[in-house]
Amino acid sequence: MTKPITLTIDGQKVTVPAGTTIYDAAKAAGIEIPVICYHPHLSANGLCRLCSVDVGGRVQAAACVTAAAEGVAVKTQSDDVRRGRRTILEMLASTVNLVEAPEILAYMEEYGADTSRFDGGEKRTASVYDDNPFYLRDYNQCINCWRCVQVCAEDAQYAFALSFDGRGFHTQIGTFMGDGMTDTTCVFCGQCVGVCPTGALKPKRQAMLEQGVSPDEIFQQTRRKRKKKRG
Amino acid sequence: MTVSVDLTPLTPVLEKYHGRSREALLPLLHKAQSIYGWLPREVQEAIGRSLHVPLADIHGVIEFYTMFYNQPTARRVIRVCEGVACHLSGSAGVMEAMETKLGLRHGETSAYGAITYEHVPCLGMCEHGPNALDGAKTAGRLTPDTVDDFLAGSYPEPRAKVYGKPLLTLKRIGEVNPLSLTDYEAHGGYQGLRKALTMTPEAIIEANKSGEILGRGGAMFPLGLKAEFVRAAPGSTSEKHVAVNADESEPGTFKDRTIMEEDPFSLIEAATLMAYAVGAENGWILVRGEYPRSYRRLRKAIKKARAAGYLGRNILGREGFHFDIEMRLGAGAYICGEETALFEAIEGKRGFPRIKPPYPPSSGLFNQPTSVNNVETLVMALTAFTMGLDEWRQLGTEKSPGTKLFCLSGHIARPGTYELPFGVTIRELIEMAGGVPDGKALQAVLVGGAAGVFIGPDKLDMPLTYEDARANNVALGSGALMVFDETADLRQALANLGHFFAHESCGKCFPCQLGTQRQMEILDRIANGRAKLTDKQTLLDVGFTMTETSLCGLGQTAATAVMSAIELWPELVSRVP
Structure with missing residues (x-):
C-alpha cells in the first residue's frame, strides 16, 4: 500500500488514499466542485474543464482527472477559478440550447454568468433526428460531453455506433456517414439516453408525452411487435 | 443517385495491410484516397472490415482530418495558403486570380470533378509566400500574373533558403x-x-x-x-x-x-x-x-x-x-x-x-x-x-549553448531558415536578413509563431536565448520570427490568427472549442471596424480562460499572441470612434 496523501482544499486539511482525484478528495471533505461532463461511472476525460481549480501551478488543473498530490494547496473558489468557470458557462450558453439542463442553468446562477454576453455568435445548430422507435436525438441541446459515445463504446456496451462529425466548434456527435440509428450497430440498449445530461437524447415516449400526444397513441406508435418464438 | 464503386483496385492495397490493425488506418485511407480521389462509403466499409475498425470510428477519423474527404472530391486538389505570412506577401491577390481563373471558390470542385480548390490555414512554406500546392507540387512567390503558369504545371518548385x-x-x-x-x-x-x-x-x-x-x-x-x-x-x-x-x-x-x-x-x-x-x-x-x-x-x-x-x-x-x-x-x-x-x-x-x-x-x-x-x-x-x-558549448551563451534555427518570414528582404548561435539579437537577425524591404519602418515582430507573442520595435535588442526570452515574457517557441512593417494591418493579422486557431481546435475540451470560435468572431468584428466597447474585456476573459483551463498546449496558447497585442497596443481592440 502506498502512503495516503495529505493536501489542503480551501484551507481544509484532507487525507485520501494515493491516486484519489482532487474532485473525489474535495467531495470527501464535503466540498462540491462543479462538473458537467464528469460521470462517476464513466472514464473521466476532463472535457468541460468546469472543475478546473487552482493548485498553484502554471495553469489551473481539472479536478476530475488530476490526482491529489502531497502538500498541495487547492483553491476551488478563487477569483481566477470563478472567472474561468463563468466564461466557460457564458460561452456554452451562447452555443447550445440548455433549456433542459437544470444543473448547468443552476451553475449559471451560481457563477453569475451573463448568458447574453456572446449574443450574435454562431450557435451550434443541428437537425432533430427521429430515426428509430426508441429515442430522439436533438443535437441543438448537445454540449459534446462524450458520455453517449463512451457508453456506446468501451465504457459499457461495445456497440461502437457513435463517433463525431467535424472538428473544433463544429464537432457534433454522429454516426457512420450520417446513417439513421437503425442502420448502425446500435443495439438500442438505451444507456446513451440514460447518461445524457441535457435532454439532447430523449426517450421517444417521453418526448411525445411532452408534445401532448395521448398515451394510447404513443403506445400504438412505439410498441414493439411481439415476436413468435422460433419453434 | 446510386454510385457503384469498383473495389478491385483497392484489393491489392488491403492485401498489403492484411493482418494489420488500427494503426494502419491513416496510411490505408491515404492509399485509398489516391485511388478514388475521395473515400466513398463502400471503400470505408472495406477498410473497416480489413482492419477491424468500427465504421463509426472510421467516419470520425475522416471527419477530423481536413485532407480526407467523404464527399466527391477531385484527385487534383489546389491548396492556397491563407496564413499570416502569405497574407503579408500578397496572397489575397493570388487567391482572387486563382478563383477567377478556376471559376471555383474555397471548398468547391469543378463540374466534371477535375479540380478541387481550397484555402489552407498554413502550408509551412512561409519563406516562399504567397505559396500553394498543386497536388503534391509546391509553388512559392506566386503573383496574380504567375497563376496561369502554376495551374498549367509549368511553374518551378521553390528552392531552400x-x-x-x-x-x-x-x-x-x-x-x-x-x-x-x-x-x-x-x-x-x-x-x-x-x-x-x-x-x-x-x-x-x-x-x-x-x-x-x-x-x-x-x-x-x-x-x-x-x-x-x-x-x-x-x-x-x-x-x-x-x-x-x-x-x-x-x-x-x-x-x-x-x-x-x-x-x-x-x-x-x-x-x-x-x-x-x-x-x-x-x-x-x-x-x-x-x-x-x-x-x-x-x-x-x-x-x-x-x-x-x-x-x-x-x-x-x-x-x-x-x-x-x-x-x-x-x-x-x-x-x-x-x-x-x-x-x-x-x-x-x-x-x-x-x-x-x-x-x-x-x-x-x-x-x-x-x-x-x-x-x-x-x-x-x-x-x-x-x-x-x-x-x-563554445557557441551560444552559458545557459543556451549551441546554435538555433530561426525562421524569418513576412516583411523581410531575405526570408528563410537561419542557423545562428544563441545570443544573436532580433535586430541583428533582421539586419542579417536584409531588413524590412522598401525602406519601410518595422512595426512589430511575432516571435514563436501563431502561439507566440508580439513585440514592438523597443524589444529588438533582446538576445535570442532562453534566459532572455523568459525574462522578457517571450517564448522562443519554434524559433519563428514574422516581421510586420509599418503598413501592415495588425487587426487583420489578429483576425487571421483567430481563424487559424478556430480551424485547428480539435474540439475536445470546452474552453478551446468554444473560446477559439468566440475569439475569432470578436477579432473579425474588430478587423472590420465594428468593435464593441466590451470587446477588449471579453477577449481578455476568453483568453484567460483558454490559457488557464484548456486541456492541452494548443488551447493554452491560442490567445497568447492576441493578449500580447492587447497589452502593447490596447487601441487595436478598442472601438474606432
Missing part, C-alpha cells in the same frame, strides 16, 4: 544531393552514430544532458532528461518507441521542412542515435499532410538507409542493435503536433490530445515508453554530439 554562421546543422543543404547516401556520408554523415556505438547508451545520455539541449518544439524540455526517463522506463527494446514529431504546423515555421527536404538522412541518423541511447527498436515519423515533398524524400531516404544497413537488424554490425522507422503522413491537423495527439494519429484515431500524466516516457505510443522529439531537436542533438559537446 538557408543562411547563417556557423552552418552546422544546415551545412549540407545546397551542397549535397538530398537523396544521395554517398553524398551524406562524404559530408560527415553517420559519423555521429559510429561515434555513439563506441560508447554506452548511458554515456550518450549524460553527454546530451551536459550539452543542455532543450526541446526545440516549443516546450523547451531538456532532451537528455527525456531520454533518461525512456531508458529507465520498464520494458524491453521492442516495447519502446522513438517518435519524431514532424508535424511542423506552427504558422511561420518551416525549419523542419527544410531539414527533411534537403537533408533527410540527418533526421534518420538522429532518430537512430536516439534509439540507441534510449534502447528502442521502433521508430515513427509523422510528417504533416501538407508536406508531400518532405514525406516523399524521407521515405526514399529511409529505403536507402535500410538497404545500406543503417536501419534494420544489427545496425552497423552491432549485435542486438535493431531499429527501423515507419512513416506516417498526417492529413491536415495542427493539433497532431501536440505529442499525445501525434500518438493518437499514429494509432489511427482522431487527433485528440490525451490527459497528462502519464507522460510519454512512461506511457506514450501504444501506451508504451516513448521518446518523442521535434525534428530540429533530434538533428541539433546529433550535430552537437558529432562535433563534441565541448565545442558545442
